[in-house]
Amino acid sequence: MQYKPRMKTASFWFLTGSLFLFPVLFLIVKSFTLPWRYQADFHMHFTLRGWSTLLSENQLISATFISLLIGAVVVLLNLIIGLSAGKALAFYQFKGKSIMDTLFLLPLIFPLLAIAMGVHIAMIRLGLADSWIGVVLIHLVPTIPYSIKILRNGYVSLGSAMLEQSTSLGANVRSRFLTIELPLLKPALRSTIFLTFVISLSQYVITAIIGGGNVVTLAMVYFPFLQSASSTVLAAFSIWFALVPILFYLIVEIILCFLPYQSPWRIKT
Amino acid sequence: MKKSGLVGFIVFIFLLSACSQGQSQQSNPNDLSWDEIKQQADGTTVNIHMWGGDEGINQYMDEWVAPRLKEQYNITLERVPMDTQNILQKLQSEKQAGKKDGTIDIVWVNGENFKNAKENGLLYGPFRDQLPNFNDYYDQDSLAFQYDFGTPTEGYEAPWGKVQFVFQYDSNKISNPPKSFDELQSWINENPGKFTYPNPDDFSGNAFLRQLLYATVDDPKEIIEEPFSNEYATKKAEPMWEYLRTIKPDLWRNGEHYPASLTELDRLYSQGDVWMTMGYNEARAEHLIEQGVFPESTRSFVMEPGSLGNTHFLAIPFNSSNKSGAMAAINFLLSPDAQYKKLEPTYWGDNTPISVDKLPEEQQKKFESLDRGETVLSTERLENSFLPEADSGYVEWIKENWKDEIIRNQ
Numbered sequence: 044m045q046y047k048p049r050m051k052t053a054s055f056w057f058l059t060g061s062l063f064l065f066p067v068l069f070l071i072v073k074s075f076t077l078p079w080r081y082q083a084d085f086h087m088h089f090t091l092r093g094w095s096t097l098l099s100e101n102q103l104i105s106a107t108f109i110s111l112l113i114g115a116v117v118v119l120l121n122l123i124i125g126l127s128a129g130k131a132l133a134f135y136q137f138k139g140k141s142i143m144d145t146l147f148l149l150p151l152i153f154p155l156l157a158i159a160m161g162v163h164i165a166m167i168r169l170g171l172a173d174s175w176i177g178v179v180l181i182h183l184v185p186t187i188p189y190s191i192k193i194l195r196n197g198y199v200s201l202g203s204a205m206l207e208q209s210t211s212l213g214a215n216v217r218s219r220f221l222t223i224e225l226p227l228l229k230p231a232l233r234s235t236i237f238l239t240f241v242i243s244l245s246q247y248v249i250t251a252i253i254g255g256g257n258v259v260t261l262a263m264v265y266f267p268f269l270q271s272a273s274s275t276v277l278a279a280f281s282i283w284f285a286l287v288p289i290l291f292y293l294i295v296e297i298i299l300c301f302l303p304y305q306s307p308w309r310i311k312t
Numbered sequence: 313m314k315k316s317g318l319v320g321f322i323v324f325i326f327l328l329s330a331c332s333q334g335q336s337q338q339s340n341p342n343d344l345s346w347d348e349i350k351q352q353a354d355g356t357t358v359n360i361h362m363w364g365g366d367e368g369i370n371q372y373m374d375e376w377v378a379p380r381l382k383e384q385y386n387i388t389l390e391r392v393p394m395d396t397q398n399i400l401q402k403l404q405s406e407k408q409a410g411k412k413d414g415t416i417d418i419v420w421v422n423g424e425n426f427k428n429a430k431e432n433g434l435l436y437g438p439f440r441d442q443l444p445n446f447n448d449y450y451d452q453d454s455l456a457f458q459y460d461f462g463t464p465t466e467g468y469e470a471p472w473g474k475v476q477f478v479f480q481y482d483s484n485k486i487s488n489p490p491k492s493f494d495e496l497q498s499w500i501n502e503n504p505g506k507f508t509y510p511n512p513d514d515f516s517g518n519a520f521l522r523q524l525l526y527a528t529v530d531d532p533k534e535i536i537e538e539p540f541s542n543e544y545a546t547k548k549a550e551p552m553w554e555y556l557r558t559i560k561p562d563l564w565r566n567g568e569h570y571p572a573s574l575t576e577l578d579r580l581y582s583q584g585d586v587w588m589t590m591g592y593n594e595a596r597a598e599h600l601i602e603q604g605v606f607p608e609s610t611r612s613f614v615m616e617p618g619s620l621g622n623t624h625f626l627a628i629p630f631n632s633s634n635k636s637g638a639m640a641a642i643n644f645l646l647s648p649d650a651q652y653k654k655l656e657p658t659y660w661g662d663n664t665p666i667s668v669d670k671l672p673e674e675q676q677k678k679f680e681s682l683d684r685g686e687t688v689l690s691t692e693r694l695e696n697s698f699l700p701e702a703d704s705g706y707v708e709w710i711k712e713n714w715k716d717e718i719i720r721n722q
């Protein structure tokens with residue numbers, strides 16, 4: 044069956060509108076209005092209460108910064124581990140490779156809570172519990188499997204030929220990494236960064252256990268509010284929660300511009 | 313190169329871990345006089361870990377308590393939002409790992425959580441009887457402070473507040489709320505789809521069933537006074553299951569689906585889908601009306617044979633590194649001023665366990681003349697309908713059996 048381009052555009056906007064734009068707009072409207080009672084009057088009552096309550100929560104700003112910081116460190120560690128492990132899995136043949144491959148996925152299969160509880164005791168003995176470093180380490184558990192998978196596929200589609208050629212032309216490891224691997228892996232890097240950041244941001248239980256309440260991330264402040272019946276406050280909080288990864292994404296995009304060959308004024312040949 | 317990097321990383325981690333240890337231990341406040349405790353608490357920081365999902369409670373702690381505690385005791389209060397079960401989980405792991413310098417100084421507990429914590433040795437104590445405010449203004453012999461859901465408190469926790477279970481209804485839609493569970497049954501029958509209760513996995517849904525259990529036996533005392541056993545519960549609960557099966561077809565969505573939490577029920581009520589809601593806090597409607605969640609015509613009611621009530625407490629973890637500070641802070645939270653502010657509808661509206669007749673005359677008047685708001689039943693009405701909680705064994709038992717009796721036995 045052939046689609047006419049116009050049909051395609053229409054169905055695209057319909058799907059985007061109903062599944063993405065409408066819920067987001069609805070959330071924004073909700074954060075400014077009192078809860079609606081469908082059967083009584085259908086008027087909207089405008090209120091700033093949701094936002095004022097949110098901004099008066101005195102741990103909000105510090106929690107946001109801590110979340111950004113922890114997320115950034117988690118992303119960085121993920122990139123280091125994901126790039127090296129992904130490359131090894133993509134290019135090298137060794138004994139037990141498939142076992143290794145499965146092992147890397149295990150953290151996603153085991154219940155995270157069970158892992159966290161076991162790790163907690165070890166972390167207390169090492170003195171890592173109740174510190175942000177401990178929280179960063181436990182956030183690696185649910186994120187590493189994804190970044191290894193994504194970056195491994197990135198390397199597979201890159202192919203080894205390109206890398207071998209650059210070596211034969213005399214490039215060292217460093218310049219090969221900076222000028223070939225990083226720019227060509229950009230789409231994979233982008234998804235890894237965004238995905239791991241969002242996963243790290245939304246961890247509540249493991250942050251609570253390992254951080255022990257000393258590390259108050261945004262999730263620690265946000266999740267208890269899910270039990271509040273005031274949908275106005277909840278909507279305002281949810282928007283704030285969504286703004287954090289968007290902010291992080293913008294920062295990352297700016298940093299990605301500094302990769303080689305990214306200048307928009309570069310003449311493409 | 314790679315190996316040295318790894319070794320460096322491990323060394324780095326150990327260096328970091330070394331920094332966080334080596335805090336000085338305080339002497340045990342058990343052997344100290346109150347003045348010495350106050351002295352030791354001076355200039356310290358106290359971490360209170362408590363459920364953080366209510367902005368009224370949060371603001372009471374941050375805006376009212378913290379500045380005054382600083383002023384009067386020179387203590388910095390840090391409130392950390394955390395669910396009680398996670399707190400206990402953390403303490404349990406710390407106990408296992410032998411961690412002595414914990415980061416939590418005060419926890420807010422009662423019921424099942426207190427029982428677990430006390431049985432596993434997660435609490436420091438006894439400390440309650442050293443608090444001057446407890447000795448001066450609270451009824452030492454009150455059963456409400458001696459037992460917490462049937463578990464003897466033995467001074468391991470100090471009463472902070474008390475609440476009673478009430479139902480809320482919309483007075484625009486219902487003119488005469490039911491006076492007993494029998495009347496409720498006929499009301500549900502006449503208004504199909506307008507009533508439901510939360511799943512008993514939820515705290516409030518469970519309390520609703522415990523209250524129904526009191527109502528369906530001949531005398532609530534049979535449940536309150538008899539120690540819990542499976543056989544006894546099974547025998548006594550049959551009329552309760554019968555009642556629930558009878559009302560089921562007339563519940564919201566024909567009883568095929570139950571709200572998973574009180575929050576869900578509250579949303580249904582606020583949208584007008586159901587006409588009644590309920591909750592374990594007699595003043596909760598005040599706050600929710602002010603937030604615009606509940607309609608302004610919301611009022612509350614209690615039914616025969618009475619309304620469940622319980623006390624909630626403050627306790628100190630076994631490994632708190634500032635026990636003196638924690639005791640000073642708890643003493644402040646128990647003071648008449650702090651209790652009065654907590655009772656006012658401005659922040660929280662939580663009832664006080666204090667004995668008003670033990671207060672100086674001026675404060676007695678203050679407490680007695682306080683208007684808690686239109687939606688709150690009179691003190692007299694609440695006190696007359698008060699029923700204590702039974703053994704906490706019923707909580708689990710109801711959770712386990714409700715699914716078999718109501719969901720599977722269609």
